[in-house]
Amino acid sequence: MEFSKPLAAHETPIPGVVLYDLPVHGDNRGWFKENWQREKMLALGLPDFGPVQNNISFNEKAGTTRGIHAEPWDKYVSVATGRIFGAWVDLREGPSFGSVFTAELDPSKAIFIPRGVGNAFQTLEDGTAYTYLVNDHWSADAQSQYTFLNLSDETVSIPWPIPLEQAELSDKDRAHPRLADVTPMAPRKTLVLGADGQLGRALRAAYDGDANVEFATRLEFDLTDPASYSGRNWKNYSTIINAAAYTAVDKAETAEGRRAAWAINVSAVARLAQIAVEHRLTLVHVSSDYVFDGTSELHSEDEPFSPLGVYGQTKAAGDAVVSVVPRHYIVRTSWVIGEGGNFVRTMASLAEKGVKPSVVDDQIGRLSFTTDIAAGIRHLLESQAPFGVYNLTNDGDPQSWADVASSVYALTGHEASDVTGVSSEEYFKGKEAAPRPANSVLDLAKLRETGFEAPSGQSRLEGYLGQEVAAP
Structure with missing residues (x-):
């Protein structure tokens, strides 16, 4: 992890998905970062998306793989500790449907994911914690509005660092549909x-x-x-x-x-x-x-x-x-x-x-x-x-x-x-x-x-x- 990088935003091939460099300050005691700072992020162009819930996914082993889930809300994702390979697929209705972006994230990076863009990650270190700021409250009814894509879909062809047959997946994630069978998420x-x-x-x-x-x-x-x-x-x-x-x-x-x-x-x-x-x-x-x-x-x-x-x-x-x-x-x-x-x-x-x-x-x-x-x-x-x-x-x-x-x-x-x-x-x-x-x-x-x-x-x-x- 690189310390003291300037805060910066990077556009990606998926409209609205923005990757951020976060300044992390470290010494012999450890490190400190501002994970999300509204005023500075808005100045960089982050939408004022109004987060209302903070979720953390702790993953005990390297190779844990989750996704691909597109939720009916916006989210700001970062890594608290450890390292992940992230994959994002546009599952929204429109010309960018099926567009893919991948990147490796450690605590010095964060990414903004708009509603309808599929989110997935694979841990590259043991004890990795993946955090989400979301602008709607989770509920069982909200989960019924998710759009899913199979992690091994051949069309998007995500280059997982750890082959999926060796990775830790849930049975639900293994059963998600291929891109040809996905109903795109309609806009609001x-x-x-x-x-x-x-x-x-x-x-x-x-x-x-x-x-x-x-x-x-x-x-x-x-x-x-x-x-x-x-x-x-x-x-x-x-x-x-x-x-x-x-x-x-x-x-x-x-x-x-x-x-x-x-x-x-x-x-x-x-x-x-x-x-x-x-x-x-x-x-x-x-x-x-x-x-x-x-x-x-x-x-x-x-x-x-x-x-x-x-x-x-x-x-x-x-x-x-x-x-x-x-x-x-x-x-x-x-x-x-x-x-x-x-x-x-x-x-x-x-x-x-x-x-x-x-x-x-x-x-x-x-x-x-x-x-x-x-x-x-x-x-x-x-x-x-x-x-x-x-x-x-x-x-x-x-x-x-x-x-x-x-x-x-x-x-x-x-x-x-x-x-x-x-x-x-x-x-x-x-x-x-x-x-x-x-x-x-x-x-x-x-x-x-x-x-x-x-x-x-x-x-x-x-x-x-x-x-x-x-x-x-």
Whole structure:
């Protein structure tokens, strides 16, 4: 064993499997090492995997061989004393299935093994102790989710230093299947909530054919029912996309609406946040321009909250809750247009009926088509962009609602001049309505830095209306 090596990380042929050199300090009395030091390991890129259990395998004789076991959790493996030959095989579903990595480990080395990668070792010295830090509690039910591979599988052809016929093996390990008969371990699932809403439908289309994405409508996952949260095995999930929300802006100002808005936009979000923290899930939460009062010319992600009405207050409170989840994306949108009732469809319908509407011309913003919101969410997740808040609308020049209405009239073959612009004060005079931000334009620079470019709202509007006209 080499003393005083610097702490270092080494990538391996198996994605996510990382081998570490550990500094071991020794003298005539023996040796000392920091076997796992969270801050230093995170700085080297080790995932903050949240270990909850420490296991030790003591092996009396050289030649003791164990594995190949792929468990439904991550683990950090090291040797306390002695020496082993380790073998790791990727048994996860995907292109790296069957990839192999081998290495000799003594107390100066450790290795991180992600969920679904098979772990095996053979002791090279008597009295070897092999240690595991794992991020889930062992149980008989968890063991039923293991994936196994035979130690002598010819396909992976592991070069055991001590031939298996001379090694000490359990009968169970001898009976494990060959690679051709192994069912790969599926990845953890993504759960989309609010799958029957405008954004939910767009997310269905974005993830069409992906068996690892599960969709739940409002009826299938009632955000106000505690049983919805306790009735799932969250260990089988990696991500929650919360596309559900209370969005009745004006009704939120009533007694009934206020209670409903707080229940769905805050209390339910707090339950989701708690689940995400407890199970180390990524929580994607959709926010709104209504968290601002609209007095800024351009709203950045770090602008302080200044909501005007109840709806905006509940969205701001929900954002604050989600912000404490270690793995979170808050996706802030404005003026959402998708499949279902929305402003564009309303204007198109009025145009067809020959109505010449008065539309607000002093509220400025950009449209957010759900197709692009869904694509942006998928991009953030798949690119593993830094967690945090991202503004996500369509690009292009800001417009007023009257400008959008005029474009709808023109694009559907009617006269843009049929739309008359009026002030918010005039439009809402005598009506019970929530206050609205005058400027909803969101700064998209942070999202662009991740490599995502949303198309212009005008081009999306043209395509959206073309589909509407073509629909029977």
